[in-house]
Amino acid sequence: xxxxxxxxxxxxxxxxxxxxxxxxxxxxxxxxxxxxxxxxxxxxxxxxxxxxxxxxxxxxxxxxxxxxxxxxxxxxxxxxxxxxxxxxxxxxxxxxxxxxxxxxxxxxxxxxxxxxxxxxxxxxxxxxxxxxxxxxxxxxxxxxxxxxxxxxxxxxxxxxxxxxxxxxxxxxxxxxxxxxxxxxxxxxxxxxxxxxxxxxxxxxxxxxxxxxxxxxxxxxxxxxxxxxxxxxxxxxxxxxxxxxxxxxxxxxxxxxxxxxxxxxxxxxxxxxxxxxxxxxxxxxxxxxxxxxxxxxxxxxxxxxxxxxxxxxxxxx
Numbered sequence: 461x462x463x464x465x466x467x468x469x470x471x472x473x474x475x476x477x478x479x480x481x482x483x484x485x486x487x488x489x490x491x492x493x494x495x496x497x498x499x500x501x502x503x504x505x506x507x508x509x510x511x512x513x514x515x516x517x518x519x520x521x522x523x524x525x526x527x528x529x530x531x532x533x534x535x536x537x538x539x540x541x542x543x544x545x546x547x548x549x550x551x552x553x554x555x556x557x558x559x560x561x562x563x564x565x566x567x568x569x570x571x572x573x574x575x576x577x578x579x580x581x582x583x584x585x586x587x588x589x590x591x592x593x594x595x596x597x598x599x600x601x602x603x604x605x606x607x608x609x610x611x612x613x614x615x616x617x618x619x620x621x622x623x624x625x626x627x628x629x630x631x632x633x634x635x636x637x638x639x640x641x642x643x644x645x646x647x648x649x650x651x652x653x654x655x656x657x658x659x660x661x662x663x664x665x666x667x668x669x670x671x672x673x674x675x676x677x678x679x680x681x682x683x684x685x686x687x688x689x690x691x692x693x694x695x696x697x698x699x700x701x702x703x704x705x706x707x708x709x710x711x712x713x714x715x716x717x718x719x720x721x722x723x724x725x726x727x728x729x730x731x732x733x734x735x736x737x738x739x740x741x742x743x744x745x746x747x748x749x750x751x752x753x754x755x756x757x758x759x760x761x762x763x764x765x766x767x768x769x770x771x772x773x774x775x776x
Contacts, residue, residue, distance in 0.1 A: 520542065520669050520673060522542040522545065524540050525541045544564060545565055547564075547565050548599030549565070550600070552604070553603075553604050553606060554605060561699065564669075564699065565599070565600055566693070567692055569706065571702050572591045572604045573706035573709055575702045578705050585710070589606065642758065644760040645739065647715070648760045648762055649741035651718070651743070654686065655685055656686070656766060657766060658686030659721050660743075660745070660766045663721060667693055670723075677700045677723050680692075680720070681704060682719055682720070690708065691704075692707060698727075700722070715737075718741075719739070722742070724746065725747070725749070726747060726748035726749070726752050731756045731763070732755060734761060735761050742762070744765055757775050762776060
């Protein structure tokens, strides 16, 4: 696996739910300790306030680049462009390596929780005993402690290589694990066109990171009256959804109270993740692929896309 070597800032580890000395010991040898120690992580336990590592700007997980803007007449003007960070995030389950994803280094505790729930590795937030996020030589490690009784090995798709930020399936070893059998969602949610259009207009303003670097995807939890309650961002659309699901699980959000809105196309892994967690409606800015729609129909998942001043409902 080719991973860009990036100097990291040492960080006080953050655990959630309970201390995990076994995980801390397993990672200790990989940590860089020669850099200055950062402030304590934020209260949400996300590893650090977004942006306080890897040389990022403020909390936007972005790196400035001097560039030149040229118009059609050939007039050139220097400017500073912000590039989003994309780093390797090693996912471990009970200290055992599971996969490496390329992701934006923010809200990584949410990412770990959401990943295991959206992948069907566990079914309940209560099965997750804790999450440890720590910087390592070339990125971050996210170690998720799961109750051994809840960890059904037969339901864990095996992964062996890194996952790119644009691919939620990279590293899956068996074809049978790519398109999982998805049970119907407990409750199909049917948001109104008015609520969808209201949220779609508001989401760009709520994407603070994307307003800064104009590159990352957003995933939002929206109430049935169109109010955006949570937003998570990442260079990878599936990572953004994992982070959102993790935040929703921690907030104990009732899944019949709203829907997910995303700034990406509706790929089939987004449908799988949403249905696996029990989300009843998924709205994306672009229409689904044929496979995504097929899975959504089997799962009774509402799928729609805004189209100007209307909403195209593809699976009601």
